[in-house]
Structures are given as structure tokens and as C-alpha cells.
Amino acid sequence: xxxxxxxxxxxHTLVYLLTGQGRVQGFSTITMQLAGNLFPDEISRxxxxxKRKLREMHVAFEIEHNxxxxxxxxxxxxxxxxxxxxxxxxxxxxxxxGKTARELNxxxxxxxxxxxxxxxxxxxxxxxxxxxxxxxxxxQLMADEGVLSRDDAERWKAYxxxxxxxxxxxEVAPYFTEYVRQQLQTRFGSQLYKDGLRIYTTVDLDIQQAxxxxxxxxxxxxERNKVRYGTxxxxxxxxxxxKRADDAExxxxxxxxxxxxxxxxxxxxxxxxxxxxxxxxxxxxxxAVQAVRQAGSTFKPIVYxxxxxxxxxxxxxxxxxxxxxEMTPGEPPWEPQNYDNRFAGPMSLKEAFYESRxxxxxxxxxxxxxxxxxxxxxxxxxxxxxxxxxxxxxxxASVIPIEMIxxxxxxxxxxxxxxxxxxxxxEDRNGNVLWQPRPxxxxxxxxxxxxxxxxxxxxxxxxxxxxxxxxxxxxxxxxGGKTGTTNDGADVWFIGFTPDLVAGVWMGMDRPxxxxxxxxxxxxxxxxxxxxxxxxxxxxPIPSGWPRPDGLTVAEVDRQTGKxxxxxxxxxxxxxxxxxxGTEPREFCPIHNPWGAGSGTGPGAGxxxxxxxxxxx
Numbered sequence: 006x007x008x009x010x011x012x013x014x015x016x017h018t019l020v021y022l023l024t025g026q027g028r029v030q031g032f033s034t035i036t037m038q039l040a041g042n043l044f045p046d047e048i049s050r051x052x053x054x055x056k057r058k059l060r061e062m063h064v065a066f067e068i069e070h071n072x073x074x075x076x077x078x079x080x081x082x083x084x085x086x087x088x089x090x091x092x093x094x095x096x097x098x099x100x101x102x103g104k105t106a107r108e109l110n111x112x113x114x115x116x117x118x119x120x121x122x123x124x125x126x127x128x129x130x131x132x133x134x135x136x137x138x139x140x141x142x143x144x145q146l147m148a149d150e151g152v153l154s155r156d157d158a159e160r161w162k163a164y165x166x167x168x169x170x171x172x173x174x175x176e177v178a179p180y181f182t183e184y185v186r187q188q189l190q191t192r193f194g195s196q197l198y199k200d201g202l203r204i205y206t207t208v209d210l211d212i213q214q215a216x217x218x219x220x221x222x223x224x225x226x227x228e229r230n231k232v233r234y235g236t237x238x239x240x241x242x243x244x245x246x247x248k249r250a251d252d253a254e255x256x257x258x259x260x261x262x263x264x265x266x267x268x269x270x271x272x273x274x275x276x277x278x279x280x281x282x283x284x285x286x287x288x289x290x291x292x293a294v295q296a297v298r299q300a301g302s303t304f305k306p307i308v309y310x311x312x313x314x315x316x317x318x319x320x321x322x323x324x325x326x327x328x329x330x331e332m333t334p335g336e337p338p339w340e341p342q343n344y345d346n347r348f349a350g351p352m353s354l355k356e357a358f359y360e361s362r363x364x365x366x367x368x369x370x371x372x373x374x375x376x377x378x379x380x381x382x383x384x385x386x387x388x389x390x391x392x393x394x395x396x397x398x399x400x401x402a403s404v405i406p407i408e409m410i411x412x413x414x415x416x417x418x419x420x421x422x423x424x425x426x427x428x429x430x431x432e433d434r435n436g437n438v439l440w441q442p443r444p445x446x447x448x449x450x451x452x453x454x455x456x457x458x459x460x461x462x463x464x465x466x467x468x469x470x471x472x473x474x475x476x477x478x479x480x481x482x483x484x485g486g487k488t489g490t491t492n493d494g495a496d497v498w499f500i501g502f503t504p505d506l507v508a509g510v511w512m513g514m515d516r517p518x519x520x521x522x523x524x525x526x527x528x529x530x531x532x533x534x535x536x537x538x539x540x541x542x543x544x545x546p547i548p549s550g551w552p553r554p555d556g557l558t559v560a561e562v563d564r565q566t567g568k569x570x571x572x573x574x575x576x577x578x579x580x581x582x583x584x585x586x587g588t589e590p591r592e593f594c595p596i597h598n599p600w601g602a603g604s605g606t607g608p609g610a611g612x613x614x615x616x617x618x619x620x621x622x
Contacts, residue, residue, distance in 0.1 A: 035081050036065045087117060088124035088131075101129055103169030111153070112164035115143040123246045125284050132221060133166050135243075140166075178213045180281030180291045181206075185427050192440065193431070201434035207275035207427050209268075215540040216266040216278040220510065223533035224264050224283060227512070227521075234528065237262070237521050239514075242283060255288050258515040264530075265292040266537060267410050267425075268508040273444045274411065274423030277506070290515070297389060297403045298513065301526065302361045303489035303498045304382075304400040307412065308370050309358055310450065310458050311381035313585075315373045319355035319461060320560075320567040320582045320590060323365040323618040326350065330395060341367060341399065344490060344525065353564055353580070354618070358461045359469030361488060363399045368618055370398030384449045385412040386422055400489060410500050410509035416462055416485060417502035419551060420455040421446050453556030453585055459485055460583060462502075471499065474531040482542055483550040486534070488526035494519040499531040503538070504548040510534045557583050563594040573597045 068077055087097035094117055098106040102113050109117070119139035120127045129136035141162045148158035185206055189197050196202070227234050228241040242261040261283070268278040281291030290296075313319075325348050329338040343349075343363045357365035370378050375393030382391045382402070387409070391402045407425055414423045423446045430441040450458070462485030466476040470488040486501025495517040500509035510530045513520060520529070561570040564580040568590050574597040584590075 036069055036077055085121055086124050087120045088128040099169075101168055110161075110164070111157070112140065112144070112161040115147070115161070116140045116166070119143050125286060126243065126246050129166060129168060131217065132225070133168075134222075135225070137166050177210055177217065178208055178279065179285035180289075180293065181208050181213065181276065181279040181427065183285075183289065184279060184281070184291055184294060188428060189431070202439070203432040203434070203436075205429040205431070207270075207277060207429055208279070209277040211544055212268050212541050213278040213280075215537050216268055216280050216508075219533045219537035219540065220264050220266045220280050221283070222536065223510075223529070224262055224512065226532075227529055228262060235522055249287075257290075259283070259288045259290075262512060262520065263292060263515055264510065264512040264533070265296075265406055266508070266510045266533065267293050267407050268506055268537070268541070269411060269414065269423070269425055271414050271417040271502060271505055271507045272421070272423065272446075274414070274425045274446070275444075276407075276425050276427040278508075279407075279427070288515075292511070292515075293407050294405065297405055298496050298511065298517070299400060299491045300402060300404045300409050301400040301489035301491040301496055301498055302363075303409055303487050303500050303509075303526075304397070304402060304404070305358065305361065305366050306416070306458060306462065306487055307381050307385055307387075308366055308378055308398050309354070309461065310385075310454070311377045312354070312369045312373055313454055313457055314381070314450075315377060316588060317354060317369065317373075317618070318567075318582070318584055318588050318590075319353060319358075319457065320562045320564075320580070320584070321354045321618055322351050322565075322567045323354055323357055323368050324351055325357060325362050325364045328364060328367065332394075339395065341396070342492075351565070353567060355461055355464060355582070356564075359464040359467075361465075361470045365618075366398045367395050371395060372618060384422075385415065386424065387412060400491065406509065406511055409498075410507060413486075413500050413502050413509070414507050415450045415455055416459050417504060417507050418455075419452045419459070419554060420448050420450040422449045451556070452554035456551065456554055456557065457583060457585070459551060462486060466501070470525075470527045471501075471531050474527055475499070475501065475535050478535045479538065482538065482547055484538070486531075488531060490524065490526045493517075494521070494524040497524055497526040497529045499526050499534045501534055501538070503542075504551060506538070506541070508534060508538065510537070556586055558586055558589055559583055560589045562590055563597060566594045566596060568592050568594040570594060571597060 068080075072080070083093040083095065085094075086092055087094065089100055091097040091100045094106045097117050097120070098104055098109055098113070101116070102109065116129055116136060119136065119142070122139070126132060127136050127139045144153065144158045144161050147153040148155050153161070185204065189204065193202070224242065228237045228243070239262075240260060245261045259282070263283055264280070265282065266278065266280040267276065269275065270277055279293050281293045282288055325343070327340065327348060329340050332339045341363055344361065348364065349362065352362070352365065354365065354369065375397065378397060379391045379393055387404055389402070389404050389408070391397055394401070411423065411425050415421060423444065426442050426444060428440075428442055431439045433439055465471050465487055466479075466484055468476075471486060475484065475486060482503060484501055484503050486499060489496070489498030489500070496511065496513045497520065498509065498511050500507075502508070510533045512530050559581060562568060562580050562582055563570050563574045563578050565578050569592060570579050571593050574594050578597070
């Protein structure tokens with residue numbers, strides 16, 4: 006018995022109970038941990054009372070008085086938490102390796118031995134890289150102690166992590182499960198727990214696991230890969246787990262980098278996967294449905310959809326030049342910047358969109374008016390307030406993440422917005438349907454207009470801000486999407502879609518603050534989205550691309566002017582764009598001709614209709 010540790014823990018417990026200050030400490034010996042875990046149903050692990058501690062000490066005394074140390078260790082190994090809902094080494098051996106504990110080889114046994122320090126971090130299914138790293142440390146320690154020879158330790162370090170192929174969903178989708186439980190609790194009350202109800206949900210466990218793995222791996226990469234992402238300025242999740250006491254109370258706000266991922270079936274709104282945070286056991290706050298975060302540039306498709314609806318085209322020329330707006334009399338003017346603090350000059354609306362330039366989005370929003378943008382956001386299913394201010398055009402409005410992700414469903418379906426839902430039906434014990442929510446959908450874009458937006462969002466992936474982390478990695482999977490980064494670098498997003506799925510990834514701190522230098526959605530969030538979608542489509546057919554609807558025409562335009570291309574325009578200025586019927590340019594390029602700009606003769610002759618987005622203040 007560790008008497009110093011035991012009485013020290015009692016002292017800290019008294020201080021905590023009497024003053025509310027400090028942190029309750031646990032007893033570190035195996036006997037005390039065993040005593041604390043022997044009656045979890047009778048005494049909650051969250052019950053931090055002196056009575057509980059004294060009772061644990063009494064049980065520990067009895068255990069050590071009646072059993073040899075070897076037997077105590079056996080008891081401990083038979084009930085310890087080893088992740089994935091496995092308690093005890095026998096259950097863990099079956100769950101991870103599909104064999105009995107007696108049949109485990111040295112590498113497999115070392116893998117299990119590494120899990121207790123942090124059952125979440127060293128879970129070999131969820132974090133195989135960390136699990137192997139921990140296993141190899143244990144093998145090295147065994148060699149240092151003479152339990153293994155140096156040669157044997159090196160041989161077992163090289164042994165691959167071979168997990169059982171049998172599906173194991175025991176600890177999958179905890180945020181989704183709690184989300185469903187809360188909805189059912191509201192509807193059925195105590196009936197939920199006593200009437201033997203059968204709950205059928207929308208979750209696809211293979212997709213859910215892909216989402217959990219991709220988000221976890223990318224968050225770890227951001228924190229530790231200094232070569233690729235630069236120096237992460239705060240304590241990492243690994244640092245936090247190393248310092249956290251086994252029985253520490255969950256914090257209201259996580260001090261480490263957090264994230265979420267949601268995957269929806271595009272045409273129905275079924276929630277196929279939901280990851281609401283990094284570690285449900287540590288923090289149960291579901292960021293996918295409970296958080297309200299700034300949308301950043303993922304909001305821009307709503308602004309551009311409103312602009313195209315108002316009659317603008319992708320070929321319109323807009324000035325990416327400094328602007329200054331007086332917002333409040335007597336206050337300094339608002340002078341927004343682009344993410345790279347540079348201005349690109351005149352460019353087409355489409356180029357401004359796929360390069361995610363802020364100034365063109367502000368000019369477009371200013372031209373169509375704030376109420377058009379507010380109305381478009383409501384049409385796309387955004388329920389949070391959207392202020393009618395210019396900063397809204399570049400994503401200053403705060404949104405509920407699952408709503409922002411679902412807002413991309415009209416682009417995947419060519420016009421139909423679907424509402425996310427997670428419960429298919431509820432039956433009583435006899436199979437009678439008690440509740441069956443109906444999928445909700447609404448046509449919010451004409452198919453031709455939706456196809457134009459789809460074309461712009463595909464360009465984000467093909468040659469825009471997500472080209473390097475999404476487009477170049479996806480292979481034959483047809484996709485579009487939008488990166489998002491808030492001006493203060495506190496939120497990074499990537500929301501994308503295929504013809505059958507809509508998915509989004511967000512990363513940030515629970516208390517909004519700059520994540521790190523050069524935090525961008527394309528660099529930080531998009532790789533997780535790509536990893537997730539590639540794994541998903543390893544198990545399902547790759548869909549064909551989107552059909553081109555009626556109501557569109559194609560024209561060759563000069564990218565410098567947005568007018569019809571002429572034989573005198575430089576070839577590298579040629580752009581082939583799609584237009585809604587009746588919105589295609591009718592004038593020839595006025596500057597590329599042998600008679601000079603402004604000449605009254607030649608292909609470019611004739612009055613110019615002008616461009617409402619050019620030369621605005």
C-alpha cells in the first residue's frame with residue numbers, strides 16, 4: 006500500500022470538499038485502482054466524496070490482506086479499461102486480435118499493455134500509429150529490464166499491427182448515439198428506458214469509422230508535423246492526456262485543438278456519420294449540433310448563388326482592389342483584406358470564387374444588397390441570425406455546423422436542399438411503429454442555376470484553394486467543395502460533396518482563438534475530408550458525374566473583359582463558360598482588336614453595357 010500517496014489523496018480531497026479549490030487526486034497503486042473500479046454501478050466514478058475515498062481505502066486493505074500480489078494483478082488485468090468497450094485483457098484480446106489472451110504473441114501483448122495509460126489515445130483501432138509507438142516503447146523497456154533480448158525486442162518492434170478483421174463497433178459513434186438519445190428522451194421520456202423500444206438510426210458504421218479515423222489522424226498531424234504545418238503554439242492533445250489524472254472531471258472547454266466531421270446522404274439528409282469532437286469520454290460537447298461558429302468562406306457559395314440568381318454571370322469582371330467602408334459615423338472605416346493581404350486587380354467572378362478572394366465577394370454582396378444574401382441564407386437552411394452587414398459576405402455570420410454542411414446539399418443534388426435527420430423509426434417491443442420521421446426536402450435552386458454553382462465549386466477542387474489537398478488526391482471521384490477560414494484564423498473548414506454524399510470538416514479551439522500561423526481550411530481541414538472520402542469510396546461504388554440540365558448555353562469569352570472572344574484576343578485569355586439562357590455576353594471584346602481599344606469599327610465596336618461590379622468604391 007502506498008501510504009504517502011493514499012493520505013496525500015485524502016488531504017487533497019478534504020481541501021476540494023471544503024474550499025472547492027484544487028484537484029482531487031487518486032491513489033496510483035494498482036490495488037487502489039482496482040478498489041475504485043470494483044463497484045462502478047454502486048458508486049459513480051464522478052462521485053468525488055471523502056466517503057467514497059475512505060471506502061476505496063477499506064476495500065484496498067481487504068484486497069491486500071486476503072490476496073497475494075500476483076492475484077491482485079490478475080484481478081486488475083481482468084477488469085481494466087482497454088478501450089472499445091473492452092474491460093480486461095481477455096475481452097481486449099478477443100476484440101482487437103480475435104484470439105484468447107493465452108494465444109497472444111509478444112507484440113500483441115505489448116500492444117494491450119500500452120493501452121491503460123490512455124485507452125482513447127492508444128486504441129489500436131482508432132489510433133494505430135500511436136498504438137504501435139507505445140507498443141515499441143514497452144518492448145524497449147522490456148529489453149532494458151532484461152525480459153527480452155535486444156534482438157527479440159527489435160524483431161517484435163517490426164511486427165505489423167494485425168487486428169481482427171471482424172467488425173467492432175462497440176465504441177463507435179458516441180456523439181451520434183448521444184444526439185439520438187437526447188431526441189428520443191425529449192419525445193418519449195421515461196418510456197425510452199423501460200418499454201423495450203427498438204431504435205433504427207441512419208448511421209453507417211463503416212462511414213462513421215472512416216470519419217473518426219480521418220479526423221483523429223489529421224488533428225494529430227496538425228499538432229505534431231512541424232515540417233508540413235509549422236509550429237503548433239499550444240499544448241497538444243497528447244500533452245493533455247499525459248497530464249490528465251485518470252479520474253479528472255471533464256472540462257467545459259477542451260484546452261486542445263478540436264474538430265468535427267459530418268457526412269450526409271445528399272438526396273435524403275440521412276446523417277451517415279457524426280463526429281462531434283475529439284474524445285467523447287473527455288468532453289461530451291457535440292460541436293456538430295451544439296456549437297455556433299463563424300462560417301468563414303464556406304458562406305461565400307450562398308452569396309454567389311444570390312448573385313447568379315440576380316443576373317450576374319461567372320464571366321463578369323470584378324475588381325479585387327482596396328475598399329474602404331464607413332460602418333459607424335465617427336469610427337474608422339472598415340478596410341477588409343484578402344487572406345494573403347494582397348490584391349489581384351480585375352478578375353472574373355468565377356476566378357474570384359475559386360481563389361476565395363474576399364474583396365470581390367464583398368463587392369458582389371454590396372451590389373445585390375444585404376437582404377438578398379440574408380434571404381438566400383434562409384433559403385439554404387441557415388437558422389442562426391445573419392446580420393445584414395458587409396462582413397457577412399465573407400463569412401462573419403455564426404452558424405450551426407450541421408446546418409452549414411447541409412446547406413451544400415443543393416449543389417450536390419442540382420437544386421434540392423435536404424434537412425439532416427438521424428432516426429429512421431422507433432418500434433415497440435412487438436414491432437409496431439411508434440414514430441417514423443419523414444425526410445424533408447425543398448427545391449431552392451433551379452437545376453440550371455445549381456449546375457452553374459456546381460461548376461464553380463468543382464473549380465475550387467480542380468484549380469482553386471483545395472486543388473492540392475482535395476482535387477489532386479481524390480482520383481476519379483467527382484467532387485466539389487469550398488474551403489473556409491475566418492479572418493482571425495480561429496475556424497478552418499472544408500465542406501464538399503459528391504453526387505451522393507455531402508460532408509464537412511471543421512477544426513478550431515473551443516474558446517475561439519487563432520489556431521496557428523497560416524491556418525487555412527485548405528491546409529488543415531481539407532486533408533481530413535479527403536482521407537475520409539477516399540476510405541468511404543473504397544467500400545461503395547464511385548458515382549458518375551452530374552448531368553448537364555437544360556436551360557444553359559456555352560460561350561467563349563475573353564477572361565480579361567468578360568466579353569465575347571475574338572480572333573484578336575490572346576489564346577491564353579480564352580475561357581469557355583456556361584451561362585443561363587439569355588445572360589451570355591453579346592458584345593465582342595473591346596480591347597483586343599487591331600484598331601485599338603475604344604475604336605468605333607471592328608469586332609469590338611458598339612456601345613458597352615458596362616459591368617456593375619467594375620470600378621465600385
